[in-house]
Amino acid sequence: MKEMNTATILRYTEGTEDSQAIRPTLFVCYGLTISEFRLQGKQVMGRPTSSSIPDIPVHARFMSRDHGFFDTEGLTTCYTAVETTNGIRYKGTTLQPGTRIQLNDGDELMVPWTDDGGRDKSVILVYASTAARIRLWRDLTKASRDKLTDLCDRDCFTTWWEQNRSKKDYEEAYLFIMDVDDFKKVNDTAGHNAGDEALKIIARELKNAVRYESQVCRWGGDEFAGIIPSSELEAGKRFKELSNAIEKASTDAGIPLSVSIGYVDIHAVDESGNIIELVELADKALYRIKREGKGGIALYRE
Numbered sequence: 001m002k003e004m005n006t007a008t009i010l011r012y013t014e015g016t017e018d019s020q021a022i023r024p025t026l027f028v029c030y031g032l033t034i035s036e037f038r039l040q041g042k043q044v045m046g047r048p049t050s051s052s053i054p055d056i057p058v059h060a061r062f063m064s065r066d067h068g069f070f071d072t073e074g075l076t077t078c079y080t081a082v083e084t085t086n087g088i089r090y091k092g093t094t095l096q097p098g099t100r101i102q103l104n105d106g107d108e109l110m111v112p113w114t115d116d117g118g119r120d121k122s123v124i125l126v127y128a129s130t131a132a133r134i135r136l137w138r139d140l141t142k143a144s145r146d147k148l149t150d151l152c153d154r155d156c157f158t159t160w161w162e163q164n165r166s167k168k169d170y171e172e173a174y175l176f177i178m179d180v181d182d183f184k185k186v187n188d189t190a191g192h193n194a195g196d197e198a199l200k201i202i203a204r205e206l207k208n209a210v211r212y213e214s215q216v217c218r219w220g221g222d223e224f225a226g227i228i229p230s231s232e233l234e235a236g237k238r239f240k241e242l243s244n245a246i247e248k249a250s251t252d253a254g255i256p257l258s259v260s261i262g263y264v265d266i267h268a269v270d271e272s273g274n275i276i277e278l279v280e281l282a283d284k285a286l287y288r289i290k291r292e293g294k295g296g297i298a299l300y301r302e
Contacts, residue, residue, distance in 0.1 A: 024077045027137045029124040034141045039072040062113045077103045103127040146218040149203035157217035158275045174235040175227050176263035177282040181294040183222040198255045205245045239297045262286030264300040
């Protein structure tokens, strides 16, 4: 398998390891992203669209919508190839449509692709059916997760956006930056354990608010960032709902919080892949809220 920089690896987990039984697991590696999926029954793999999401979604624009399927019974998993643009390789050979293979622990499948610059952007799929291999890959996927909140960290988030910004899903989208109002006061009055719990509550509500965990991250300290695909009107509504959800969840937990959110149209800059510039613009909206009394939501405008 090609070498990967484990310092900037992201994961999407479909479940945690069952201590009573090992279930076959598929680790999908694309760029610096690792996604994990439990295998059971028949599961179609492919590229998600606005109208349908396969059982094993792979967010690579060169993937076919249907790129074959996995069929698992007990601890045995087979993969069946179908007709696709890129095909899929197994042990160096491109599988013919209709070919069915039984997978063994550690087997790899590859969807080959090279970009216009000659860089290898292939998708690697690793099959794991033993506890040791599953633990190994889970250790890799945790390498750059924020240890406290289990959200993506800044590097993984920016890498994810670079890989996904050209997708149709994000033709209309908004980047936001959010921080906790008077977070220092929480630590000073309730203690650092309460402060940590507050950040976990926010992380949980952020995950609940998005379709994919990779859309949000802990930017640093008590700041969080993310990208929401939606119209301007819908974005404002969703941020308000998120703010209310955090306030309610934190109050129920005995650590009442409020947050401020600044957001910006991703097309407000010449290059939508420039996350740093987008965050700086969203920050300007955020600072305006802070000056006006906190606990609000503001859109950046020229």
